[in-house]
Amino acid sequence: MLISVKDACILQDNALDIRVADQIEQLDELIRMEGSDDAFFTRTHITHDMCVLVTERLARLAGKSN
Numbered sequence: 001m002l003i004s005v006k007d008a009c010i011l012q013d014n015a016l017d018i019r020v021a022d023q024i025e026q027l028d029e030l031i032r033m034e035g036s037d038d039a040f041f042t043r044t045h046i047t048h049d050m051c052v053l054v055t056e057r058l059a060r061l062a063g064k065s066n
Contacts, residue, residue, distance in 0.1 A: 034040040059065035 031037050031040045056065060
């Protein structure tokens with residue numbers, strides 16, 4: 001029997017209270033609150049689009065993309 005996404009996921013208390021823009025702007029603060037980036041990313045699922053975004057932005061910062 002398959003369970004629904006809603007039943008399979010456990011949301012954090014503030015998951016629906018934070019605006020997406022706030023989450024992006026405060027990523028460094030969230031990682032600092034976790035104590036390390038490993039702790040943050042252990043419980044954070046990186047989607048394909050997030051991976052593309054980070055990869056493209058890092059390439060741009062490195063001067064390898066316009």
